[in-house]
Amino acid sequence: MGIFARYAATAVVWLAAISVLHGWLNLNAFQARRAGADGGKKTFKIGFLPVTCHLTCPVTDFINRSMTGSNIYEPIRFSGWPELKEAFLAGHTEATFILAPLAMKLREDGIKMKIVYLGHRDGTALMVHKDSDIYRIEDLRGKTVAVPNRYSNQRLLIFKALRDRNIPFDEVKLVEMPPPDMPAALSVKAVDGITSGEPFMGQTELDGYGRILYLTKDVWPEFISCVLAVREDVIEKDRERVQDLVNGIAKSGKWIDQSMDHRMQAAKFVSKNYYNQHPRLLEFVLSKPPDRVKYTNLAVRRPDFEEIEELARTAGILEGKVHFDDYCDPSFVRDDATIEAFQFEAPR
Amino acid sequence: MSRATRTRSIILPLAVGAAFLATWHAAVRITGSTLFPTPMDVVRGFVELQGRGLLLRYIVASLFRVSWGFGLAVLVGVPLGLLMGWFRWVFEALNPLVQMFRPISPIAWIPVAILWFGVTDIAPIFLIFLAAVFPITVSSAAAVANIQPVYVRAARNFELSGLQLFRQVILPATLPQIITGLRIALGIAWLVVVAAEMIAVNSGLGYLIIDARNAGKRYDLVVAGMVMIGLIGLLLDLAVRRVERTPSLRWGYASRSD
Numbered sequence: 001m002g003i004f005a006r007y008a009a010t011a012v013v014w015l016a017a018i019s020v021l022h023g024w025l026n027l028n029a030f031q032a033r034r035a036g037a038d039g040g041k042k043t044f045k046i047g048f049l050p051v052t053c054h055l056t057c058p059v060t061d062f063i064n065r066s067m068t069g070s071n072i073y074e075p076i077r078f079s080g081w082p083e084l085k086e087a088f089l090a091g092h093t094e095a096t097f098i099l100a101p102l103a104m105k106l107r108e109d110g111i112k113m114k115i116v117y118l119g120h121r122d123g124t125a126l127m128v129h130k131d132s133d134i135y136r137i138e139d140l141r142g143k144t145v146a147v148p149n150r151y152s153n154q155r156l157l158i159f160k161a162l163r164d165r166n167i168p169f170d171e172v173k174l175v176e177m178p179p180p181d182m183p184a185a186l187s188v189k190a191v192d193g194i195t196s197g198e199p200f201m202g203q204t205e206l207d208g209y210g211r212i213l214y215l216t217k218d219v220w221p222e223f224i225s226c227v228l229a230v231r232e233d234v235i236e237k238d239r240e241r242v243q244d245l246v247n248g249i250a251k252s253g254k255w256i257d258q259s260m261d262h263r264m265q266a267a268k269f270v271s272k273n274y275y276n277q278h279p280r281l282l283e284f285v286l287s288k289p290p291d292r293v294k295y296t297n298l299a300v301r302r303p304d305f306e307e308i309e310e311l312a313r314t315a316g317i318l319e320g321k322v323h324f325d326d327y328c329d330p331s332f333v334r335d336d337a338t339i340e341a342f343q344f345e346a347p348r
Numbered sequence: 349m350s351r352a353t354r355t356r357s358i359i360l361p362l363a364v365g366a367a368f369l370a371t372w373h374a375a376v377r378i379t380g381s382t383l384f385p386t387p388m389d390v391v392r393g394f395v396e397l398q399g400r401g402l403l404l405r406y407i408v409a410s411l412f413r414v415s416w417g418f419g420l421a422v423l424v425g426v427p428l429g430l431l432m433g434w435f436r437w438v439f440e441a442l443n444p445l446v447q448m449f450r451p452i453s454p455i456a457w458i459p460v461a462i463l464w465f466g467v468t469d470i471a472p473i474f475l476i477f478l479a480a481v482f483p484i485t486v487s488s489a490a491a492v493a494n495i496q497p498v499y500v501r502a503a504r505n506f507e508l509s510g511l512q513l514f515r516q517v518i519l520p521a522t523l524p525q526i527i528t529g530l531r532i533a534l535g536i537a538w539l540v541v542v543a544a545e546m547i548a549v550n551s552g553l554g555y556l557i558i559d560a561r562n563a564g565k566r567y568d569l570v571v572a573g574m575v576m577i578g579l580i581g582l583l584l585d586l587a588v589r590r591v592e593r594t595p596s597l598r599w600g601y602a603s604r605s606d
Contacts, residue, residue, distance in 0.1 A: 015415055018411050021408045022469075050563075082459065083546065083547055087462055090464075090466060093467075180561040180562045187382075207382065275563070276563050278563070278566075
């Protein structure tokens, strides 16, 4: 049995070695914990995706860390909607940035959570190939458009654009596609149009094969796509921390919108530290045009959600069982005019 | 092996590899694709990853998850397979369940993994375990079921039974086939690393591919991740083949190979 003992020993040594290496290189297991990093409390995790709709999440984290040297929460970056949603449902993240209609749908399904703040305003485009013959929304008849998710506001946005022109919904074929795959799909003309949050739309412009059919502000001014949702038990148990979080998000939103210089600073440190994207991409979508995506006026308001609710019912994705008071808690920031921007300049 | 065949065994794969790279490069150039990278773009991607100190970290992370997932699969799969192969009633009881779980892709398990294990390293390890454990179980069970009855009868004539019979006859008789099964299962375990790392881990070669898709036009890094997974897969296979060639394990294979 000598040979078995030898192989078993090799396997154990290998497992130990690879575990230590992994702990050292990837988990920072051997670094002394930063003093007061989370004040001894369990870290408060926020789910987000590397899209501009969720930009305030990394910006708040970066500014907090830079100003106080500690983190009030831990942003967890996901790669797609389903994984982000599942981690939130299973309670592995306390709060998450999420598509507004998806959050409303989850509330309809009985998930106890509340929308406490908006992620952004506008910030979506519908892109077509530069060679395509689509120049007006009417030209979308009979075409195929990729949307991120059936519960995305981008899908509702198309419905609204069609309804405003009395075009039946079923004349445009919608397919679901993860936003990172959209630019390549448009480039090879696998679909006629794509629509999702930035920077994936801006990327097709930057790379020279995409043309804007519409920006959100052309169809649905002050459009909302993603919101910050928090589990109700977390709000009950730890209201103070949720308040801190919402304040932080609100202050960063104001900070981003304070000047073009702040937007460029954000593009730089978020690309580098959170999104792993080329800074040029974020710089582009945050500046061309400057009102492509906005981070002010983000308090939760009844009429906005009533409009989304009504469209979602028409589009058949919500049953209309739940309403504003069920899925929204506007009490954290009632009016973001009262919020002051962070006093912060990123190190150059 | 003579010198001529040894030279051939080096030259031939290198020539095929070079032809493959040349075709790849030419195909990108001819189609004028601006999205798909050329081999040189991929090399530059590697250099960038190395420069950012990510390459080693990601390789270690993926190997860590595959080692644990596969290791646990061996610990569970081999004994289970041996029991199923030896005791008819264990086979009858468990086989339908095993065959039912076996064809379910690890990708389908992703939601379950997140619900149970959250966004930790355990979720991808669980997925890799699932991918590897069923092939190991099935091949181990088949190995026992296929033992020549004459071995067992001879052993019984020597009044071997219980643990002795298992250690001195069954295990040696089944090992070559079990190890072939392990080799295939290791390939599968390594294959699912991309799917397993779709869950919000922040390291690993699978993560590199998914992250590069999120990063705009970085298909050079996507392909770099694919190349790295392929190269490490090759090394893993070579390592298991070495184990297979250990004389006391390879009695079942005469001198067919090399």
